[in-house]
Amino acid sequence: MEGRYSLVEAVRTRLADEQGTLRKEAPYRVALCYPSPYHVGMSSLGYQTIYREIHLHPGATAERVFLPDDVEVYRRTRTPLFTYETEAPVSGLPMLAFSVAYELELTGLFSMLELAQVPLLKEERSERHPLIVAGGPLTFSNPDPLEPFVDVLLQGEAEELIHTLLDAAMTMDREALLAHLAGLPGFRVPGRGGKRYFVAKALDxxxxxxxxxxxxxxxxxxxxxxxxxxxxxxxxxxxxxxxxxxxxxxxxxxxxxxxxxxxxxxxxxxxxxxxxxxxxxxxxxxxxxxxxxxxxxxxxxxxxxxxxxxxxxxxxxxxxxxxxxxxxxxxxxxxxxxxxxxxxxxxxxxxxxxxxxxxxxxxxxxxxxxxxxxxxxxxxxxxxxxxxxxxxxxxxxxxxxxxxxxxxxxxxxxxxxxxxxxxxxxxxxxxxxxxxxxxxxxxxxxYMLAQCGPEAGLAAMDAWKAGAGFAAFKKAFDARGCVPYLARRVEDGRRNPTVWPSVPQAAPAAL
The missing domain is CATH 3.20.20.70 (Aldolase class I)
Structure with missing residues (x-):
């Protein structure tokens, strides 16, 4: 179809204008995903750094994937999401690694999984689906809303963590891999363990x-x-x-x-x-x-x-x-x-x-x-x-x-x-x-995504399915019973000394 051809041609045009693109044949292929369009993702220093680190691993290669500029064109032409380097369907790679910068990029992650024909919820996926991994700046604060959708969270600076992940992913089946990573610093495996709000530090x-x-x-x-x-x-x-x-x-x-x-x-x-x-x-x-x-x-x-x-x-x-x-x-x-x-x-x-x-x-x-x-x-x-x-x-x-x-x-x-x-x-x-x-x-x-738990991620999914407008988010937060961190910890209106002492301890205003 002409629509699919033009999408591929647009990617090839961008590749032709790049300097420093890495290409490598390797037994383990990672779809390195950014849940915003190319012009944003390629401005991310962290994304580019992990791209290089994956290529430095002797057994792995990275193929970039971005949220399309026009998601509706992909839907209308039934074009599966594909990688930049080889134009391969994303669903055929063993790992999708997302770099998530901030809370509002959750909807981009949903759209990319949909276009890759991968179920959004981890509980609906099986061994035949790619391993879904997420890291990035969001993990420095509150990655909890990502939990329903990812198999593994990399928390903090990932220059070393990505090599640890690749070493394990190339030698273990999925069950063994998840059990192994749940016990390592810097990894959180939703439903299995891992230290929460841990921020890994890369070697100098x-x-x-x-x-x-x-x-x-x-x-x-x-x-x-x-x-x-x-x-x-x-x-x-x-x-x-x-x-x-x-x-x-x-x-x-x-x-x-x-x-x-x-x-x-x-x-x-x-x-x-x-x-x-x-x-x-x-x-x-x-x-x-x-x-x-x-x-x-x-x-x-x-x-x-x-x-x-x-x-x-x-x-x-x-x-x-x-x-x-x-x-x-x-x-x-x-x-x-x-x-x-x-x-x-x-x-x-x-x-x-x-x-x-x-x-x-x-x-x-x-x-x-x-x-x-x-x-x-x-x-x-x-x-x-x-x-x-x-x-x-x-x-x-x-x-x-x-x-x-x-x-x-x-x-x-x-x-x-x-x-x-x-x-x-x-x-x-x-x-x-x-x-x-x-x-x-x-x-x-x-704020709601920053201050709530996994239920806020589910609400974001509901809102995305309903068009991702503000009204859809408000309705979804209400339906999922999302309550911010502060309100969950206020008892009888008394100050909680574990919260910054200059902050008034009252239920947060929403509207």
Missing amino acids: ERLPARSQIITPHTELRSMFLIEPERGCSRGCHYCVMRRTTNGGMRTVPPERVLSLIPEHARRVGLVGAAVTDHPRIVELLRTLVDAGREVGVSSLRADRLTQELVDTLRRGGATNLTVAADGASQRMRDLVDRKHSEEQIVRAATFARTAGMRQLKVYNVVGLPYEEDADIDELIRFTAELSRIIPVALGVAPFVAKRNTPLDGAPFAGIREVEGKLERLRRGLKGRAEVRPTSARWAWVE
């Missing part, structure tokens, strides 16, 4: 993670990604990558970073939770820019910026400077231990203007515990002051409490409440700064 010699493939068809067009540091030395209460998560920040010497960047890579992205906390970051940036490369940095901390650093970024092609405040007011920033002051952010704006940049992007969060209208008004006042220095784009996300953080269990502020705060920001900054909010409704869906 495995660092840094880096791109294997460079392609123009990504969010970060033709950019080689590499991490000069892993983890974070800071303790922001909302962050799953805070210093206590996995041993703090581990830095990679600039000499090693530079040695791993291909000569043909003219655009380089330095990726990490706190790149500008690297003690030699200016030296690294200067070396890259002096070599004629464009450079981007994923995480700029206002308190670490200098005029030299910002000037170097500008020479490297940056036209905007992006920082995160993550608290509508100084009171809110202090509450979540976000060590930034207005003075530091003003200084960042001045650095950006002096360097000749066009815009300052400031990311912020609303809906934190104890937040009041006065805090939102402080954000309006401060953003207006920044806009007198340089044009400002204010990115605003509703606060979503994550597991394995000090704010675990904090209630969602409520959809109407958050929408009211966003409207207050829009009115207050109209004509003075651009406000770019994310959806309060979908933040609530993310």
